Amino acid sequence: MKKAKYIIKKMNVKLMESYRKVCDIHVLSRLVLRLGLVMMTIAIGVVLFYKPARVAVFKPSEIVSVIEVKSGDTLSKILGSKGFSVREIDTLSKTLKKDADFVTLRPGRDKFEFIQKDENQPISKIVIKNGPWHRVELNCGETGTWECQKIDIPRDTRLTYKEGEILDGDSFYLAGMRAGIPAGILADVYDLLAFEMDFERDVRAGQKFYVLYEENFASEKRVDTGHVLAVSFEALRGNVQMYRYVKQDGGVGYYDEHGNGAIKSLKRTPINNAKITSSFSGRRKHPVLGFTRAHKGVDFRAPTGTPIPAAGAGRVVARSFNRGHGNFVKIRHNGTFETLYAHMSRFAKGVNVGTVVRQGQIIGYSGSTGLSTGPHLHYEIIKNGQHVNPMTVKLPAINNLDAANKKIFMEYKQQLDTTINLLKDNPTQIMRL
Ligand SMILES: [Zn+2]
DSSP states (O other): OHHHHHHHHHHHHHHHHHHHHHHHHHHHHHHHHHHHHHHHHHHHHHHHHSHHHHHHHTOOOOEEEEEEOOTTOOHHHHHHHTTOOHHHHHHHHHHHHHHHOOOOOOTTTOEEEEEESSTTSOEEEEEEEOSTTEEEEEEEOTTSOEEEEEEEOOOEEEEEEEEEEOOTTOOHHHHHHHTTOOHHHHHHHHHHHTTTOOTTTSOOTTOEEEEEEEEEEETTEEEEEEEEEEEEEEETTEEEEEEEEEOTTSOEEEEOTTSOBOSBSSOSOSSTTOOEEEOOEEEEEOTTTOSEEEEOSEEEEOOTTOEEEOSSSEEEEEEEEETTTEEEEEEEOSSSEEEEEEEEEEEOTTOOTTOEEOTTOEEEEEBOOSSOSSSEEEEEEEETTEEEOTTTSOOOBSSOOOHHHHHHHHHHHHHHHHHHHHHHHOTTSOOOO
8 A cells, every 4th residue: 555655656756747848848839939930030120121231232333434634624524524414514513612622623633433323324423533632522312412522531651761872973862862762752851951961062972871751652552752750861070860750739840869950040052952163262263353352152053043942031131133243132030140142033023121031932043143154043141240151150950849849859769760770671561650
């Protein structure tokens, strides 16, 4: 009896266990059903909502036609050739002017792209590539109105290092070209070194130089060059080094390795790359007058019409003619320095007594007026009323750094020097600041 009871009890347990299992199966099947429903909903959703995306992926390829701007082309001529009506052209040019500041076409440089969805559709997008760093996009909306957008192209600025050496009979210009320095960068280097160097007399075979400058890339393609970041030249009077530095207030300047302003108040050679034909001297035989007298300035060879830039910022105090100087301009730079430019063929427009000029502003054009044997620039620097030798006079720096900026500059200079050394060892590696 006891045994039978035990058996029944055991059977009960078994029954309950199997019942629980059945229940579990029910829960499971319900879960499966729900899951199935959810998945079906997702699937329907995918079919319903992702269809447009699939269409976009498999859309027929659009038709792009390109027009390169040639001389004589106008906006209306180009748009007209693509079938736009006079009214549409008028609207488009107004939109372009208003939203993209787009006015002039540059022949040989600008490009138009006209885009159609397919050959049966009208043009719905126009892309104007009118500069290396931006493009203009015109999009036709569903209502037929054109919207204009100016899009900036991101600039990838990389650093390039070039070094060279002056060979026998070389000029700095030739050596720079041989080193592969682009013409624009070489002109900037000239401008900078002209504050410290006399290219005629400071250049000797064996001198080494280098320049670190920016090159701007867009989509891995080199587009143009940027700033000169560092330059070094083994001049006779010692190594000339200059670094470009942007101050805390945004002002930009070039400084030597000690953080002193490298841009002087005056340039020793106002015209870049001009050969000195006669130096400053206390006594010399005058080529026209024939007797010995002092040459109070420096003569630079300059074909008639060569633009003459102001050696420094200042105010024009004389714009006149005399027998010796011919047409000349005199500029007062500060309480100490004045400069004079003689034998001009003509004065620059807008330069009169009282005109305030900036450093590098063209004040006139070279010639051979006055007592002169041929076209040249006679250049004088007058310090406290006395004529001084432009090539040797100590010139004050403008734009010196304050203590806070100097500290930051010295750290930045270290960074530039490190970059220079890395590029020197491996010129092809890509470096950015
Ligand atoms: Zn002279």
